[in-house]
Amino acid sequence: MEKLQPLVSAEIYQKLIKSGISTTVDFLITNNFELAKSIGGSTEEIEEMKLKLSKHIHKPNRIIKAIDLEPWPRLSTGCKSIDGILRKGIPVGRITEIFGCSGVGKTQFCLQLALQVQLPIDAGGLEKGAVYICTEDIFPAKRLHQLANLFKIKNNLPGIDFESSVYLKHATDIDELQKCLFSELPILLRRENIGLVIIDSIAGPFRGENTQQYITRSRDLIQIAHKLNDICEEHKLAVVCTNQVAEDIENSKTEPALGIAWSNSINYRCQILRYNDSSVREFEIIFSPDLARKKCIFYITQEGLDCKDLI
């Protein structure tokens, strides 16, 4: 892990340590306003420091030890078995897709992430808020409320109003989704400290478009995927998109919707499956740039995702 010292002065290093920032990755993913508060100086000066540090990490042709490889920061899912196969959680700075049949628990998974992201860093969170973009059903506010109340108790944080850091947007068609991603979201991301953007589901706006709109549909999808990638990288946040399944009748199987252009635009693809009608689910990594194809089991309770008696 790349240490901040000797890259910054001893005085600044001490101030950063006091704020819980000990590595270059911590520094790079922390909001400029927060850094300016911790070590003094203007946000422009902080941006300059970030540029220098990122150049140091990505120095071309620099030979490094395997142990010095920077792991991508992760956001814990709050479920030990899933975190175990994801190497501590959902990657920050990348797009993760969660696909599965209707009612399998994709929304439940996303609601839990919207709470987890607000936890302190040492508890697996990012101490940031979440943006939740619904494209199909209206946002399940009651379920979030129930989860948030139990989440406070579980994490012993009775004073935190978790619901007030979840920003909602309902975008049911492609135009609304584009407007949200290209104009509304960038403004919000500049104003608020956001660590997670959820789209539930990415397939929603692309359904029901007729075949004549096929070409513009593909172009719009690619444009949206590029925008999501830019947002991830620029704001160092995690993007999670749920996706529906499409029937492949010829081969009697189901596949994630939206085809190959979308598949090539995401970094991580994971599937949730349900065992019969029980509360037990299977979570499987289908592809990823840094993880093996693995699966684990978990279940959904009123407190969210869990695996207590399973591991």
Ligand SMILES: Nc1ncnc2c1ncn2[C@@H]1O[C@H](COP(=O)(O)OP(=O)(O)OP(=O)(O)O)[C@@H](O)[C@H]1O
């Ligand atoms: N409070 C709860 N206690 C136990 N299980 C719950 C609770 N809330 C939701 N569930 C489980 O989650 C399932 C619904 O999951 P969810 O709405 O997240 O599915 P989904 O994959 O997002 O579906 P869709 O694609 O139709 O939106 C329910 O069928 C139930 O099994």
